[in-house]
Amino acid sequence: MSSEALVEIRDVNFAYDKRAILKGINMTFPKGKLIAVMGLSGCGKTTILRHIGGVLKPTKGYVKVDGQVIHDLDQEGLYRMRRKMGMLFQFGALFTDMTVFDNVAFQMREHTDLPEEIIRDLVMMKLHAVGLYGTQDLMPAELSGGMARRIALARTIALDPMLIMYDEPFAGLDPISLTVVGELIRRLNDALGATSIVVTHDVQESLKIVDYVYFVSDGAIIAEGSADEIRNSGESFVRQFVHGEMDGPIPFHYPGGNFNKDLGVRV
């Protein structure tokens, strides 16, 4: 990964109260690339996204976005930076009291002085880009899970962000929607010339589309590389994760004490 970095994470540590969540994370997200951050639920993936978005402040280390340390920015600076970012939330987080049209137009109306006719054209273009032109008058409650995710994607790219973050974009989707969303993430990244970060535990779908992968376990990076390198990794945790093996470094059994002793069985 040689091109210039848009996001740099250096030696980031983070703890909730005294519980360490991130332990010395180093990551680089070069411009124009699509990069996945993978790991089990609760391993700290979403916490990394929250650091990049400036929601959380590291206890040690720094996060730089577009050359600026994000957690040193004041609220105005942070909001200015966030206008150049887009984030797709796990279940879309569409505004349920607005139509599809108003959802996609939301940022345009909040952050620009564009006349309503131009906003209309832009919204239609965004909807067309995610294949849902014609749904503009529907309410979010009338959409299927896959459609809602695509509308949320259209809203995320409303202002053509330089950085797009995806928090579990594949969660709860049927196989067709899964492929559609995966393809859209890749296509939009290339068409917009953006940099994309996908936080996911869906190995198969994400390995098809990403340029590079970081594997996180228990708040630290345990493996990284291209999709092929990850598929062929010798690291036992990565192997268990990628191939979905039942037992391995992540044990099948919860560490619940001595089962035999509990039943009174002498072994």
Next chain:
Amino acid sequence: MAIVSSLRSIGSRVINAVWRIGYASRFFMMTLLYSGLSFRRFRLTVREIFFSGVMSLIIILVAGMFVGMVLGLQGYETLKRYGSESALGSLVALSLVRELGPVLAALLFASRAGSAMTAEIGLMKATEQISAMEMMAVNPIARVVAPRFWAGVISMPLLAAMFSAMGVFGGYVVGVVLIGVDEGSFWSQMQGAVDFRHDVLNGVIKSFVFGVAVTVISLFEGYDAPPTAEGVSGATTRTVVQSSLAILMLDFMLTAFMFGE
């Protein structure tokens, strides 16, 4: 040991309560600070006035009518004993304008619109709509909270006025139309007894204060609700309980200030 642990538990509750009061005050200050948008784009506030004010109209009008009718009936029965039935108009109007209008309208507003605000904001938080707004560089206090706050503050005195007007009409229907109290004395006694500044204006001030209290409690409880189904339901219940107690407590304090000797 038991004493130590119970002391610790009391201490932790007190610290928690103080912390929440501090957080709520900060939330209130932030709401005031970020209120500019609610007036620059008044359309946002008007939309909320529709949901919290206009949609509460039916319950306010019907309740006002019945309260006025009961006042007319009870007032007549009591005044008859002293041969002062003609004072029915002033009794109905003063009770409504000074006390029942602002207090009952605020209690109804808390249960109808306050609980809805809490549930809406709590669910917006639970479904990450608030976080999404923040990530889009849109301040949720300015965009979501402040318009609802001002809508509540504007709606409350208007609803209380409607409640009182409907109550007076209810009292008229029962007292004059059904029982047969003299119409002329009903209205003229009312006109003579009700002072605009002392009674009407004080009633308006009361309902304004209740409006601030109810909307701040409702919005804060929604914004602070844990993002779970249980969290939102608990917050909605707390809104109704705390708002009702706050209304009654504030009413006593305001009455003491306004009408005490």
